[in-house]
Amino acid sequence: MKIIRGLGRLKLYKNTVVALGVFDGLHLGHRKIIAEAVKKARHINGTSVVLTFWPDPHYQDTLSSFDHKLKLIGSLGVEVCIVLSFNSKISSLSPSEFISRIIIDRLNASYLYVGRNFKFGKNASGDFNTLIGLAKKMGINVVGLKVIKAGGKIISSTYIRRLIRKGLLSQAEKLLLRPVSVHGKVIKGRAIGRNIGFPTANISPEHEIIPPPGIYAVRVFYGGKEFDGVCYIGKKQSILKRQSAKDFVEVHIFGINKDLYNKSLEIEFIKKIREDRKFRNILSLREQIVKDIKTTKAILSRHKKYHKI
Numbered sequence: 001m002k003i004i005r006g007l008g009r010l011k012l013y014k015n016t017v018v019a020l021g022v023f024d025g026l027h028l029g030h031r032k033i034i035a036e037a038v039k040k041a042r043h044i045n046g047t048s049v050v051l052t053f054w055p056d057p058h059y060q061d062t063l064s065s066f067d068h069k070l071k072l073i074g075s076l077g078v079e080v081c082i083v084l085s086f087n088s089k090i091s092s093l094s095p096s097e098f099i100s101r102i103i104i105d106r107l108n109a110s111y112l113y114v115g116r117n118f119k120f121g122k123n124a125s126g127d128f129n130t131l132i133g134l135a136k137k138m139g140i141n142v143v144g145l146k147v148i149k150a151g152g153k154i155i156s157s158t159y160i161r162r163l164i165r166k167g168l169l170s171q172a173e174k175l176l177l178r179p180v181s182v183h184g185k186v187i188k189g190r191a192i193g194r195n196i197g198f199p200t201a202n203i204s205p206e207h208e209i210i211p212p213p214g215i216y217a218v219r220v221f222y223g224g225k226e227f228d229g230v231c232y233i234g235k236k237q238s239i240l241k242r243q244s245a246k247d248f249v250e251v252h253i254f255g256i257n258k259d260l261y262n263k264s265l266e267i268e269f270i271k272k273i274r275e276d277r278k279f280r281n282i283l284s285l286r287e288q289i290v291k292d293i294k295t296t297k298a299i300l301s302r303h304k305k306y307h308k309i
Contacts, residue, residue: 001074004082007106013080017041017111018049018103021118024056024157025063026072027175029115029148036145037113038077046110049080051102057086061209063157063164063176065183068266082107095126099134109140116144117154150175167212169269178306179219179268182208182249186260193252196286198293200232200250201260203267210249211269213276217296219305220253221266226305229253230289230296231267234276252293270303 004010019037023030034050041048050073056062064072073081084090093101098121103109112135120126126134128144135142148155155175163172164180173179182205189202213234220227231251251267273295279285 001070001078002080003070004080006084007082007102010082010106012106012108013047013049014108015044015046016049016080016107016109017044017046017113018051018107018109019078019113020051020103020120021114022056022058022157023050023052023069023073024059025160025176026069027063027155027157027160028150028177029145029155031076031177032148033113033115033145034073034076034078036143037111040111040113040143041079044110047080048078049082049107049109050078051082051084051107053086053090054083055086055207057091059157059161060207061161062207063160063180063209065206065208068181068183092122095121095130096134097121098126099131099140100138104138104140111141111143113143113145116146117156118144161209164209164211167214167272169211169272179270180211181266181268182206182210183264183266184208184249186263186265188261189250193250196282196289198252198286198289199257200252201263201265203249203251203265205249210247211272213247214272215274215276215292216272217270217299217303218251219268219270219300220251221268222253222256222260222263227253227255228297228300229267230273230292231269232276252289254293254297271299273299 017037017040019034038048054066070081103112116128118128131142153159160172160175169180184203184205186201187204193200210233216231218229218231220229229251233247233249236248273292
């Protein structure tokens, strides 16, 4: 998949089929839109294009990092992905200007695929009905896919964020078709885990939303390999005299005992195994970690693995 940042380096494509949206997390609904666009492009011998935005114009906490989002899009057979920054120039375009200047003049689109709940243009003033009206005037075919529901709820990135914040990871996983995950670089920590025999990697997540505080059975991806592990999310109230103002994300990775400082990791959250709590001393904390590792190994031995993108 070819990736193009901005419109400045965009060459003129002919007969494109464009899937338009933020596509944060690439949930079931997003995948349906993109898959249908790719299918149509192949049918008419055109070029499949995803036009998306980064950062998310509505949320700071995302369901996928930028790189992960691109990998997910590429896995669906898309030929070209164009990423626009949601800056003042883009956000000030009226619905009519957005379609005429970008979708038609720059992308030469024959077909445009969106979700029926799609909003666009200045102050999100354009909706699907607006798009249909503009399409008739400008000679472009618009396909609006109906929203998908699960348990009576419309599947959306907002809904999935809500599930993650509530700790309902298995429900979020079903809608994402993958475990909830965070990407980030390893940062310096206090080496408390290493000093008691369980070295951990402290992660600084890349914009992504993180689950509630607690201890989690996780899978970790590093250097093209997959490892099991146990992850802590919280304010380190278990060992620090004064708890932190922010939540830490640190993971003990089974089978790795080297310094991973400044390395990039992905952590997939499989299941929460207990709440964060305070311990009387380091010895009692160490005993609990041993139990957590045993519990984690049992959970991960039963959890199916997804095809990794």
